[in-house]
Amino acid sequence: MRLLVVDHPLVSHKLTTLRDERTPSPEFRRLTEELVTLLAYEATREVRVDPVTVQTPVAEAHGVALRPKPLVVPILRAGLGMLEGLMRLMPTAEVGFLGMVRNEETLEASTYAERLPADLSGRQCYVLDPMLATGGTLAAALDFLVDRGADHITAICLLAAPEGIANLEAGVAHLDIPITVVTAALDEKLNEKGYIVPGLGDAGDRLYGLAH
Ligand SMILES: O=P(O)(O)OC[C@H]1O[C@H](OP(=O)(O)OP(=O)(O)O)[C@H](O)[C@@H]1O
Numbered sequence: 001m002r003l004l005v006v007d008h009p010l011v012s013h014k015l016t017t018l019r020d021e022r023t024p025s026p027e028f029r030r031l032t033e034e035l036v037t038l039l040a041y042e043a044t045r046e047v048r049v050d051p052v053t054v055q056t057p058v059a060e061a062h063g064v065a066l067r068p069k070p071l072v073v074p075i076l077r078a079g080l081g082m083l084e085g086l087m088r089l090m091p092t093a094e095v096g097f098l099g100m101v102r103n104e105e106t107l108e109a110s111t112y113a114e115r116l117p118a119d120l121s122g123r124q125c126y127v128l129d130p131m132l133a134t135g136g137t138l139a140a141a142l143d144f145l146v147d148r149g150a151d152h153i154t155a156i157c158l159l160a161a162p163e164g165i166a167n168l169e170a171g172v173a174h175l176d177i178p179i180t181v182v183t184a185a186l187d188e189k190l191n192e193k194g195y196i197v198p199g200l201g202d203a204g205d206r207l208y209g210l211a212h
């Protein structure tokens with residue numbers, strides 16, 4: 001597994017406002033989308049393309065087209081807030097959905113919804129989830145995608161905890177495909193409730209309001 005922490009002043013600036021507890025939901029949603037677009041520029045460096053030729057007003061030009069279409073998978077709820085930011089860069093991508101929730105006591109992730117192609121053989125997937133805390137949610141999502149045949153996965157997260165990266169690395173060691181995690185920051189640690197420190201709180205709640 002490869003970890004890429006995107007080091008860019010614009011990313012740090014937007015992330016700082018996102019972390020601020022005074023940032024209201026409308027601004028939080030807008031910043032999330034903007035951050036994903038910036039992270040996606042790095043995260044899509046290995047996106048698959050086919051050579052194509054077009055005719056300019058002057059001559060033939062050799063270029064590329066995004067093919068085959070990548071599959072983008074936001075993990076509901078919070079990952080949904082990242083979808084538009086990625087689709088702005090890859091509007092022709094297909095989108096599949098995974099609904100997952102972490103039990104607040106056990107911190108175990110469970111899946112409550114799934115709408116993905118049955119066969120992902122040879123598909124390149126981009127998984128969206130803002131928080132990589134214990135890593136349990138992402139590990140389960142990657143297992144699911146690889147079971148269906150995905151052969152190249154990039155996860156885009158806004159924040160990651162060192163414990164979660166270590167757990168995920170161990171959890172996906174048996175998956176024999178290239179896996180990359182792209183994040184805006186590797187934070188300090190997890191607290192006793194499994195929240196990222198300093199983090200930004202509960203991403204789903206900050207995007208969409210309280211779930212309870
Ligand atoms: O790395 P982990 O310890 O598994 O935690 C990370 C998960 O927790 C949050 O989801 P949550 O369960 O709060 O659901 P939500 O997106 O509906 O708020 C977050 O969006 C991740 O999916």
Ligand SMILES: O=c1cc[nH]c(=O)[nH]1
Nearest residue numbers: 133195196201202203
């Ligand atoms: O800090 C955290 C950890 C898990 N989920 C969140 O939304 N935030």
Ligand SMILES: [Mg+2]
Nearest residue numbers: 202203204205
């Ligand atoms: Mg949540």
